[in-house]
Amino acid sequence: MRSALCLGETMAVLSPDPPVGLAAADRFSCGIGGAESNVAMGLAAFGVPVSWISRLGEDGFGRKILAALAQHGVDVAQVQIDRERPTGLYFKDPAAEPEHSVRYYRQGSAAAAMAPDLLADPAVAALLAGAGLVHLSGITPALSPSCRALCEQLLRLPRDGRVFSFDLNWRPGLWHGQDASLLRGLADSADVLLLGADEAEQAFGTGSEAELRTLLPGPETLVLKKAADSAVSLHRDPATGRESRTEVPALSVALLEPVGAGDSFAAGYLSGLLAGLDETSRLRRGHLAAACTLTVAGDRGALPEEAVIEALLGSSEAQWRATSVAPGRIESPALPAPAVLPGRPIPAGSSVLR
Ligand SMILES: Nc1ncnc2c1ncn2[C@@H]1O[C@H](COP(=O)(O)OP(=O)(O)O)[C@@H](O)[C@H]1O
Numbered sequence: 001m002r003s004a005l006c007l008g009e010t011m012a013v014l015s016p017d018p019p020v021g022l023a024a025a026d027r028f029s030c031g032i033g034g035a036e037s038n039v040a041m042g043l044a045a046f047g048v049p050v051s052w053i054s055r056l057g058e059d060g061f062g063r064k065i066l067a068a069l070a071q072h073g074v075d076v077a078q079v080q081i082d083r084e085r086p087t088g089l090y091f092k093d094p095a096a097e098p099e100h101s102v103r104y105y106r107q108g109s110a111a112a113a114m115a116p117d118l119l120a121d122p123a124v125a126a127l128l129a130g131a132g133l134v135h136l137s138g139i140t141p142a143l144s145p146s147c148r149a150l151c152e153q154l155l156r157l158p159r160d161g162r163v164f165s166f167d168l169n170w171r172p173g174l175w176h177g178q179d180a181s182l183l184r185g186l187a188d189s190a191d192v193l194l195l196g197a198d199e200a201e202q203a204f205g206t207g208s209e210a211e212l213r214t215l216l217p218g219p220e221t222l223v224l225k226k227a228a229d230s231a232v233s234l235h236r237d238p239a240t241g242r243e244s245r246t247e248v249p250a251l252s253v254a255l256l257e258p259v260g261a262g263d264s265f266a267a268g269y270l271s272g273l274l275a276g277l278d279e280t281s282r283l284r285r286g287h288l289a290a291a292c293t294l295t296v297a298g299d300r301g302a303l304p305e306e307a308v309i310e311a312l313l314g315s316s317e318a319q320w321r322a323t324s325v326a327p328g329r330i331e332s333p334a335l336p337a338p339a340v341l342p343g344r345p346i347p348a349g350s351s352v353l354r
């Protein structure tokens with residue numbers, strides 16, 4: 001299988017522990033968070049050889065991020081270390097309204113200093129030349145003008161058999177005071193564009209398939225996620241120009257925490273693309289990986305064993321629709337018995353929402 005390369009910022013994440021509002025918090029647990037590195041770890045879990053490219057501060061948070069990604073099987077050899085700027089941070093605020101539930105401290109971070117000269121680094125150029133997939137997201141161009149220039153330059157590269165994927169990851173807080181209309185041009189120059197109907201509505205004023213396809217005619221494949229309902233792939237055959245539509249319902253999930261589901265979906269879908277699977281299987285892999293993440297209290301849930309993935313991907317539509325995922329457990333008529341999901345137990349005091 002050809003390798004993948006994911007580029008973007010990863011930060012240290014500080015979460016009040018216990019989960020109270022920031023004003024009341026005395027203690028924090030520290031994890032790591034970054035959309036593109038979540039995708040990189042997700043791809044590695046599906047067996048894809050993957051590198052993550054970024055820039056970190058010469059600090060403990062940077063070292064923690066490198067160690068965590070390496071532990072998940074992601075190649076971090078070409079991550080740059082910035083001696084002047086720090087690793088970015090964000091805080092979770094469990095008491096805040098959803099649009100303020102995350103507080104970024106990433107302005108002037110090491111990653112925000114990424115620039116097109118990164119591509120002149122011979123080791124990075126070699127990774128890029130060998131990659132079958134290059135994954136970016138709408139977060140990076142919002143970080144700084146130099147990061148935006150880097151994304152523009154990457155998306156202008158000749159394809160040479162590579163696929164450039166782009167997850168919209170609309171973060172209005174990061175675009176404040178900047179021209180967010182640039183995002184549409186970037187998204188439109190990818191080959192595979194992943195976006196949620198809700199975020200498309202906010203960023204582009206519509207979540208409708210037909211209107212989005214008209215607004216974004218560039219990508220060969222547009223993957224529109226409709227949260228708990230379904231995901232739709234609109235794919236244009238490069239040889240004939242014919243457009244086909246594939247829709248796969250989402251799994252029934254006992255949701256614990258939503259963060260990271262979009263990144264896991266991207267990893268599932270893109271791993272299927274690299275493996276040469278059809279659109280239905282790619283979308284199913286996306287839903288399955290997202291469901292595993294939705295049932296844990298972190299950015300990424302562990303996948304079931306390979307035989308379970310295969311059985312679910314090969315199941316009939318009725319069996320797929322009757323499949324449900326709860327913390328630690330998958331039940332499906334396509335499985336001889338409920339499958340146990342590996343991973344951390346549910347933290348005490350967490351409530352399982354439905
Ligand atoms: N309530 C839910 N039930 C089942 N699956 C869901 C639910 N919410 C999200 N998903 C899954 O997660 C994927 C990503 O959802 P999305 O809302 O786009 O996430 P994000 O906002 O994290 O990007 C969906 O395509 C679907 O597979």
Ligand SMILES: O=C(O)C(=O)C[C@H](O)[C@H](O)COP(=O)(O)O
Pocket residue numbers: 009033034035036038139169171258259260261262263264299
């Ligand atoms: O870099 C950022 O700004 C982030 O938000 C990092 C987040 O951990 C993930 O991007 C989760 O994002 P979803 O998968 O959409 O829930």
